[in-house]
Amino acid sequence: MLRAADGTQLFTQSWRPAGAARAVVAIVHGLAEHSGRYQRVAAHLTSRGYAVEALDLRGHGRSAGPRSYVERFDRFVSDVDTMLQNAAVRNAALPLFLLGHSVGATVATTYTLANQPRLRGLLLSGGYLKVGVDVSPVLVAISGVLSALLPRFPALKIDSTLLSNDPEVVYAYDNDRLVYRGGVPARTGAELITAFKHIMAGAPALKLPMLIMHGAADGISDPAGSRQLYELAQSKDKLLKLYAGLKHEIMNEPDQAQVLADICDWLDARSA
Numbered sequence: 001m002l003r004a005a006d007g008t009q010l011f012t013q014s015w016r017p018a019g020a021a022r023a024v025v026a027i028v029h030g031l032a033e034h035s036g037r038y039q040r041v042a043a044h045l046t047s048r049g050y051a052v053e054a055l056d057l058r059g060h061g062r063s064a065g066p067r068s069y070v071e072r073f074d075r076f077v078s079d080v081d082t083m084l085q086n087a088a089v090r091n092a093a094l095p096l097f098l099l100g101h102s103v104g105a106t107v108a109t110t111y112t113l114a115n116q117p118r119l120r121g122l123l124l125s126g127g128y129l130k131v132g133v134d135v136s137p138v139l140v141a142i143s144g145v146l147s148a149l150l151p152r153f154p155a156l157k158i159d160s161t162l163l164s165n166d167p168e169v170v171y172a173y174d175n176d177r178l179v180y181r182g183g184v185p186a187r188t189g190a191e192l193i194t195a196f197k198h199i200m201a202g203a204p205a206l207k208l209p210m211l212i213m214h215g216a217a218d219g220i221s222d223p224a225g226s227r228q229l230y231e232l233a234q235s236k237d238k239l240l241k242l243y244a245g246l247k248h249e250i251m252n253e254p255d256q257a258q259v260l261a262d263i264c265d266w267l268d269a270r271s272a
Contacts, residue, residue, distance in 0.1 A: 002086055004058065005078050011035070011062035012055040012083055014090075015042040021051035023095040023120065023271035024087060028080055029054070030102030030128070031188070032068050032158055032180040033173075034061025041251050041260065048264045050271075051091060055083040057107070060180070067180040069152060073191040076107045077114075084118070095120035095271050099263075102221055102248065103128045106195050109229070113202045121209035121270050123263060126218055126248045129196060130225030147190035154183020162219040162248055169252045196225070203232035210238040211266045213259065215246030239266065 002010045013035060025045050027038050035054035042052040057079050059065035070076055084096070097120055100108025105127030112122050160173050173179055210233055214226040223242060230240040241262060243250055250259045 009064040015052040017046040022049045027054040028100040028104035053087040069185045099123040101125040123211045128221040130222045151187035153186040155186045156184045206233040220248040
C-alpha cells in the first residue's frame with residue numbers, strides 16, 4: 001500500500017521480466033474496475049522485457065475511498081503521480097511509458113499534460129475523452145447541478161455487455177467482487193466532463209510519442225474522442241489505430257493478441 005498526498009491508502013502492484021527490464025510501463029485502469037484485471041496484459045509485457053507498475057485508483061479495487069467516487073479529478077491524477085514517484089525509486093534509469101484505459105486514459109492524458117518530460121511515451125486504449133455515446137444529453141446538461149446537490153447520486157450504470165465480444169470476459173467482470181457494479185456518482189461524472197475540456201484545450205501541447213487505440217465498435221467511449229485528440233496533438237510521433245469490430249476493452253477481446261502485439265512493437269521501437 002502507498003499513501004496518497006491526502007492520506008488515502010492506495011493499492012499498487014508490479015510485475016518484473018525474467019531478465020533486465022528494458023523500460024517500465026505504468027498502467028492506469030478504467031472506472032469501476034481495478035488493476036488486477038490487467039494481469040494478462042502485464043504477463044505479455046513482461047514476456048517482452050518490460051517491467052509493469054499498476055495501482056487501484058482511490059475508490060477502486062483494494063484502494064480506500066467511496067466506490068468510483070472522486071471529489072476532484074486531479075486527485076486521480078495525484079494518485080498516478082504517487083505511484084510513479086514510488087516506481088521511479090526502483091526503476092530510476094529506465095524509460096517510462098504510461099498506458100491508460102478508458103477513464104484511465106483520461107487520467108493518464110491529464111497527468112501527461114503537466115509531466116511530459118518524465119515520460120518516454122503515452123499509450124491510450126478506449127480513451128474516455130468525450131461524453132459517452134450511451135449518456136443522455138439531458139444528464140450531461142444537469143450534471144453540474146447533480147454534482148453540487150447530490151454528488152454521490154448514482155447517475156449512470158456501465159453496461160457490461162459493451163465491454164467485449166468475449167462472453168467470458170463479460171461474465172468475469174460481472175462476478176468480480178472488486179469491480180463496482182453500482183452507478184457512476186454524479187460528482188465523478190461532472191469531473192470527467194470538466195477533464196474532457198481541459199484535455200482538448202491542452203492537446204496541442206502534447207509533443208511526446210503517442211499510441212492512441214480504440215475499438216471501432218466501442219459503445220461506451222466514443223472513438224471520436226480519440227480521433228479528436230490525435231488530430232489536436234502536435235506530436236511528430238503519433239499513431240491512431242482503430243480496430244474494426246472491437247468493443248471497449250480491446251485488450252480483452254478475442255483479437256487481443258493483435259492488439260498486444262501492436263502495443264509491444266510500438267514500445268520496442270521507442271524504448272532503446
